[in-house]
Amino acid sequence: MAAQIYSGEKYASRRREISANLAKRPEFHDSKPLPFMTREEKILESSRKLTLISKHMNEIIDPSDKRELYHLNCEVLGIEGNPMALHGDMFIPALTAQASDEQQEKWLSRALRREIIGTYAQTELGHGTNLRKLETIATYDVDTQEFVLHTPQITALKWWPGNLGKSSNYAVVVALMIIKGKNYGPQTFMVPLRDEKTHQPLKGITIGDIGPKLAYNIVDNGFLGFDHYRIPRTNLLMRHTRVEPDGTFVKPPHAKINYSAMVHVRSYMITGQAIMLAYALTIATRYSSVRRQGQIDTTQPEVKVLEYQTQQHRLFPSIARAYAFVFAGAETVRLYERVLQEVETGNVSLMADLHALTSGLKSVVTHQTAQGIEQARMACGGHGYSQASYISEIFGVAVGGCTYEGENLVMLQQLARYLVKSAGLVQAGQSSKLGPLVAYLGAKSDSTSLIDRTPTPGFAEYVKTFQHIARKQTLKAAQKLFGFMEKGDTREVAWNKSTVELNRASRLHTRLYIVEAFVRRVEEVADPRLKEVLTDLLRLHVNYELLDVAAYALEDGFLSSSQLDYIREQLYFYLAKIRPNAVSLVDSWEFSDRELRSVLGRRDGNVYENLFAWAKASPLNKTDVLPSVDKYLKPLMESARASKL
Numbered sequence: 157m158a159a160q161i162y163s164g165e166k167y168a169s170r171r172r173e174i175s176a177n178l179a180k181r182p183e184f185h186d187s188k189p190l191p192f193m194t195r196e197e198k199i200l201e202s203s204r205k206l207t208l209i210s211k212h213m214n215e216i217i218d219p220s221d222k223r224e225l226y227h228l229n230c231e232v233l234g235i236e237g238n239p240m241a242l243h244g245d246m247f248i249p250a251l252t253a254q255a256s257d258e259q260q261e262k263w264l265s266r267a268l269r270r271e272i273i274g275t276y277a278q279t280e281l282g283h284g285t286n287l288r289k290l291e292t293i294a295t296y297d298v299d300t301q302e303f304v305l306h307t308p309q310i311t312a313l314k315w316w317p318g319n320l321g322k323s324s325n326y327a328v329v330v331a332l333m334i335i336k337g338k339n340y341g342p343q344t345f346m347v348p349l350r351d352e353k354t355h356q357p358l359k360g361i362t363i364g365d366i367g368p369k370l371a372y373n374i375v376d377n378g379f380l381g382f383d384h385y386r387i388p389r390t391n392l393l394m395r396h397t398r399v400e401p402d403g404t405f406v407k408p409p410h411a412k413i414n415y416s417a418m419v420h421v422r423s424y425m426i427t428g429q430a431i432m433l434a435y436a437l438t439i440a441t442r443y444s445s446v447r448r449q450g451q452i453d454t455t456q457p458e459v460k461v462l463e464y465q466t467q468q469h470r471l472f473p474s475i476a477r478a479y480a481f482v483f484a485g486a487e488t489v490r491l492y493e494r495v496l497q498e499v500e501t502g503n504v505s506l507m508a509d510l511h512a513l514t515s516g517l518k519s520v521v522t523h524q525t526a527q528g529i530e531q532a533r534m535a536c537g538g539h540g541y542s543q544a545s546y547i548s549e550i551f552g553v554a555v556g557g558c559t560y561e562g563e564n565l566v567m568l569q570q571l572a573r574y575l576v577k578s579a580g581l582v583q584a585g586q587s588s589k590l591g592p593l594v595a596y597l598g599a600k601s602d603s604t605s606l607i608d609r610t611p612t613p614g615f616a617e618y619v620k621t622f623q624h625i626a627r628k629q630t631l632k633a634a635q636k637l638f639g640f641m642e643k644g645d646t647r648e649v650a651w652n653k654s655t656v657e658l659n660r661a662s663r664l665h666t667r668l669y670i671v672e673a674f675v676r677r678v679e680e681v682a683d684p685r686l687k688e689v690l691t692d693l694l695r696l697h698v699n700y701e702l703l704d705v706a707a708y709a710l711e712d713g714f715l716s717s718s719q720l721d722y723i724r725e726q727l728y729f730y731l732a733k734i735r736p737n738a739v740s741l742v743d744s745w746e747f748s749d750r751e752l753r754s755v756l757g758r759r760d761g762n763v764y765e766n767l768f769a770w771a772k773a774s775p776l777n778k779t780d781v782l783p784s785v786d787k788y789l790k791p792l793m794e795s796a797r798a799s800k801l
């Protein structure tokens with residue numbers, strides 16, 4: 157099963173080897189539990205481990221293999237980030253996709269060797285979503301052939317970029333490019349921020365950390381201001397866009413080609429989110445198979461809480477989602493890598509499809525992941541609320557994905573633009589021009605779903621029902637938009653009046669894609685035992701997901717209420733059928749205890765002993781009487797007693 161999850165036996169077994177190797181190297185382990193450390197201690201600890209990784213990586217992994225590096229990072233550094241997180245996730249991808257060969261020679265090679273540390277500085281105090289209104293300006297000075305970076309007002313301060321505050325000495329900075337008074341929109345520049353030897357900020361640079369956040373606190377998200385700060389013309393990233401010495405602007409082959417670092421993260425983060433959801437579910441499912449509370453049969457001993465149907469309903473559909481997301485994530489990564497290669501040859505035709513797909517997936521997956529993690533926490537009762545479970549940290553890191561790389565409701569609208577265009581083609585009788593991801597929009601629906609009309613309905617019946625729902629909602633939302641425009645609204649106003657419905661269409665389209673990705677993967681499985689378990693999980697998934705969106709199919713009679721009852725019964729049947737495999741389904745992700753960092757979710761199942769040992773190790777328990785008691789509480793109680801006398 158691990159080979160299914162990790163897209164092949166090779167990587168699945170490499171993960172095991174890497175974990176086994178690290179188990180023998182205590183210097184790579186957390187020196188104490190992360191929840192017992194201050195933010196400064198965590199950053200120090202993470203930097204210590206980063207240095208070790210840098211020194212010894214070649215002994216443990218193949219450093220050219222992104223997935224091996226990712227696993228090493230998960231084991232050693234964990235999810236709370238590290239001082240070079242953005243260096244790998246965005247700085248290097250931005251240089252790879254946007255720097256010219258010459259620029260790569262100069263900077264990328266140094267970045268890969270970690271001679272310099274970089275980040276991606278785009279968001280500002282006043283603007284994150286609307287990139288066309290960023291306020292940092294890069295004005296071209298033809299005389300000196302330099303760009304002058306400037307922060308004209310407080311809202312123009314870069315704000316949020318990860319590792320900008322304290323760790324990075326370079327950044328790929330996004331600024332509005334002005335040449336001879338003309339605004340050429342957001343462009344990307346390579347900008348030195350700190351002296352390479354002293355790490356002191358360079359003259360003209362104001363820089364620092366933005367303070368603690370909900371989670372992800374090992375990362376020093378930062379602020380940055382420029383005071384007429386000059387960089388050479390050749391620091392504009394010029395793989396696709398160019399500015400000649402005389403200020404002539406050479407357009408790229410696609411207007412949004414500079415957004416590639418964002419598309420990179422959106423493509424990869426689907427897998428990252430699946431893994432974080434699986435972390436929380438591993439913890440909650442293991443714990444639920446140890447925790448005994450209450451009886452189902454009063455003549456029998458107390459049961460494991462996992463026997464309760466409500467507990468199964470709380471956890472198992474999310475287990476199915478974690479599988480669905482990791483399968484969909486593998487597809488997006490493949491598409492991203494393909495588009496990256498095609499863009500190199502000048503073919504930008506798939507950029508719009510990739511943008512639409514990743515915009516929808518990042519939004520739906522992050523939202524459902526956060527929901528699933530929070531349910532996993534509640535499934536652990538009181539102990540879920542303790543940081544010993546580590547679920548609160550997993551939640552905090554994962555839920556950040558709803559905001560970063562494009563706020564979810566905004567990104568759903570990006571997909572909606574693509575869907576509306578496709579609906580326009582259908583309306584114009586040009587369905588043959590629809591791309592493969594939206595071809596279903598041009599197909600005709602059956603009048604009713606055939607679910608429950610055959611003894612064991614195949615997945616095709618479910619897919620058709622999801623297609624019907626997504627198609628209906630897309631065409632309806634597009635119709636709403638076109639209707640407002642026909643009545644005289646501008647497109648923008650009409651769009652704003654239709655966005656709730658448009659975003660619903662985007663969600664339904666994306667959920668259909670996720671179901672289809674799951675079906676595609678299960679159909680490929682050759683081993684009959686694996687296929688059976690995954691088929692059960694997929695059946696749980698399609699029934700759960702369909703129930704969740706059934707209103708759309710009920711309202712036009714595509715599904716009847718008796719079919720709905722059938723779907724509900726199927727759901728309950730598969731909850732019970734999956735129960736014996738539940739722990740194996742989470743164990744198959746093969747997370748080591750080190751990687752999980754959860755006292756509650758350890759493989760040994762010795763929950764109570766582990767919790768007690770953890771509590772005893774809490775810094776508050778170093779002494780029996782705290783200084784705060786000596787200083788305040790004792791005098792308070794004493795004075796209360798004295799006044800009573």
Ligand SMILES: CCCCCCCC/C=C\CCCCCCCCCCCCCCCC(=O)SCCNC(=O)CCNC(=O)[C@H](O)C(C)(C)COP(=O)(O)OP(=O)(O)OC[C@H]1O[C@@H](n2cnc3c(N)ncnc32)[C@H](O)[C@@H]1OP(=O)(O)O
Pocket residue numbers: 161162163222223226244245246276278279284285286287288318412415416418419420421424425427428486507508511559560561562563566570573574
């Ligand atoms: C199998 C398991 C193995 C595990 C394997 C793991 C392997 C891991 C390996 C490597 C790991 C590497 C990554 C791991 C990542 C995981 C964790 C990551 C943690 C990261 C930490 C946090 C990072 C956060 C960083 C940031 O947040 S950076 C800032 C991000 N900011 C945004 O996203 C801003 C959002 N706004 C926008 O994007 C844009 O403004 C907008 C909303 C898209 C609008 O733009 P604009 O105004 O310019 O355009 P529009 O007018 O709306 O549209 C015009 C047309 O342009 C099209 N368009 C827009 N964007 C694109 C695009 N990118 N591509 C193509 N086309 C685009 C748009 O569709 C319009 O088209 P039209 O035809 O409709 O006109």
Ligand SMILES: Cc1cc2nc3c(=O)[nH]c(=O)nc-3n(C[C@H](O)[C@H](O)[C@H](O)COP(=O)(O)OP(=O)(O)OC[C@H]3O[C@@H](n4cnc5c(N)ncnc54)[C@H](O)[C@@H]3O)c2cc1C
Pocket residue numbers: 242276277278279282283284285286315316317318372377556559560561562563564565566
């Ligand atoms: C953990 C974390 C890490 C980050 N790392 C980085 C980084 O490394 N580099 C970087 O540059 N940035 C980074 N960011 C910033 C992040 O990318 C932005 O916060 C994000 O893109 C959202 O933009 P915003 O903050 O401007 O939200 P806003 O756009 O202000 O969103 C506020 C509300 O307005 C709504 N809204 C905005 N525009 C529209 C619209 N057109 N239609 C309808 N509703 C709208 C949103 O839906 C939301 O409800 C990070 C953020 C976080 C949380």
